[in-house]
Amino acid sequence: MDFDAYILPLFGGVLIGLSASFLLLLKGRIFGVSGILAGVLIPKKSDTSWRVAALGGLVAAGALLLVFRPEALALADHGPAWRYIAAGLLVGFGTQLGSGCTSGHGVCGISRLSPRSIVATLTFIAAGMVTVALLRAGGFPL
Amino acid sequence: MSLVFAAFFSALLFGLGLGVAGMTQPAKIIGFLDITGDWDPSLVLVMLGAIAVHSVSYWLITKRESPILTAKFQIPTRRDIDPKLIVGSLLFGAGWGLGGFCPGPAIVASVSGGASVLVFLVSMCAGVYLHQVANKYIFSKGA
Numbered sequence: 001m002d003f004d005a006y007i008l009p010l011f012g013g014v015l016i017g018l019s020a021s022f023l024l025l026l027k028g029r030i031f032g033v034s035g036i037l038a039g040v041l042i043p044k045k046s047d048t049s050w051r052v053a054a055l056g057g058l059v060a061a062g063a064l065l066l067v068f069r070p071e072a073l074a075l076a077d078h079g080p081a082w083r084y085i086a087a088g089l090l091v092g093f094g095t096q097l098g099s100g101c102t103s104g105h106g107v108c109g110i111s112r113l114s115p116r117s118i119v120a121t122l123t124f125i126a127a128g129m130v131t132v133a134l135l136r137a138g139g140f141p142l
Numbered sequence: 143m144s145l146v147f148a149a150f151f152s153a154l155l156f157g158l159g160l161g162v163a164g165m166t167q168p169a170k171i172i173g174f175l176d177i178t179g180d181w182d183p184s185l186v187l188v189m190l191g192a193i194a195v196h197s198v199s200y201w202l203i204t205k206r207e208s209p210i211l212t213a214k215f216q217i218p219t220r221r222d223i224d225p226k227l228i229v230g231s232l233l234f235g236a237g238w239g240l241g242g243f244c245p246g247p248a249i250v251a252s253v254s255g256g257a258s259v260l261v262f263l264v265s266m267c268a269g270v271y272l273h274q275v276a277n278k279y280i281f282s283k284g285a
Contacts, residue, residue, distance in 0.1 A: 009184040012163020013191020019155035020192070021199035026148035028209030029216055031156060033246035034270075041270050050149040055249060057150040061157020062253030065166070072161035075256040076169045076242065084261040087241025088248075090233045091262075092269020093276075095245060098230020099218075102165075102244040103156075105231075106189060111196035112217070119223050120231040125175070127235025132175040135239070142172050142179070 020108055023054075032104025033058070034095035079141055098124070145211050157250040163188040166251045168242025168258075175239050226281075 020031035027050060039051040065072045095101040098120055100109065105124075109117020135142060164170040164184060173182030208214055238244050241262050243251070248266060251259045 005184055006187060009163050009187040010191040012159045012161070012165070013188040013193075014195050015159030015162060016156055016188070017192040017195025017199070019152045019159060020196050021203060022155065023149065023152040024200065024209070024215070025203045025206075026152070026209055026211045027145055028212045028214060030218065031152065033244075033249070037245055037249070037267075038270050038274075041267055042274055050145050053146040053149040054153040057153025057155075058157040058246060058249040059253060060150070061154050061161060062166075062250040064154075064158065065161040065250065066253050069161060072164070072166050073251050073254040073256075074167050074169070075251065075254060075258050076167075076172075081257075081261055084241050084258050085265045087237040087243065088262040088265025088267075089269040089272065090237025090240065091243065091245065091248075092237075092266035092271075093273045094230045094233030094235070094237060094269070096230070096270055096273035096277075097226050098234055099227060101234060101246070102238075103246050107192045107196055108200075109218075110189075111193050111200050113197075114218065115221050116218075116223060116227055120227055123228055123231035124235030124238060127232045128171075128175040128239035129177050129235075131236045131239030132172055133178045136176065136179055142176060 016103075016107060017111075020103070020111075024108075030104055030108045032100050032108060034101040035099075035104055038096055094124075148211060156246065159192075160247050160250055163191075165244075166247040171238065171242040171244075171247075 023029055023031045036051045036054050040048060040055060062073065100117065100120060105117040105120040110121060132142065160166050165188060170182060170185065173180065174185040176182070204215060204217070243259065243262050245266065248259055248263050252263050
């Protein structure tokens with residue numbers, strides 16, 4: 001068995017599933033990062049503090065990774081800034097319009113067999129695949 | 143306070159899971175989406191691991207009357223497939239393929255201080271606000 005290729009992705013997935021379960025068991029909420037982020041950027045009533053704490057937890061995880069597993073944060077700085085600007089705008093706008101991202105739809109939604117989440121996940125994976133195929137066909141660096 | 147701690151701890155574990163799984167490396171994401179090239183199927187295992195655990199725990203947890211720290215579960219109930227869901231997911235997927243980041247991994251990876259992820263993160267926040275504006279002035283009219 002190739003540890004890096006099979007065991008780590010599976011183990012990482014198990015951690016993701018467990019952490020979403022903790023939030024559900026304790027707070028009763030879905031672990032959807034795009035929704036949590038939007039709730040901080042556009043605060044509503046008194047429901048902001050746990051979202052800020054969740055974003056803080058993600059940043060803290062990044063800090064731990066940077067110290068103990070820096071290769072996990074290896075970036076691929078290829079291509080001009082416009083590529084990351086366009087990507088960010090599409091992801092920010094698209095996840096709000098589509099009510100979720102990889103965590104909320106892909107993990108939590110599919111786990112509870114939500115038809116919306118199943119359709120959303122198949123759609124964004126397909127769109128991502130078409131986009132990468134177009135980049136490849138157009139000769140852009142991947 | 144305990145709610146804040148619960149959210150922080152869950153997200154910490156979630157972020158570590160993303161890192162261990164390889165989701166915070168754009169090259170792995172693009173490799174997974176690159177079906178016409180050198181396809182990297184490892185993210186299928188991430189999804190399988192996460193869904194296998196969460197589908198069982200979801201079923202067990204929602205048998206409870208309420209969560210431990212709050213009065214009730216707040217779980218999305220809509221089941222309709224509307225155009226916003228499809229168009230939004232198409233746009234998100236295009237951005238995911240273009241940059242190799244989805245929201246969670248981008249926040250985790252921003253700690254590296256790399257220019258690409260920081261530009262992505264700021265643009266993603268701008269995209270959230272753009273949607274807020276569009277929702278207020280365009281989508282809500284007559285809908």
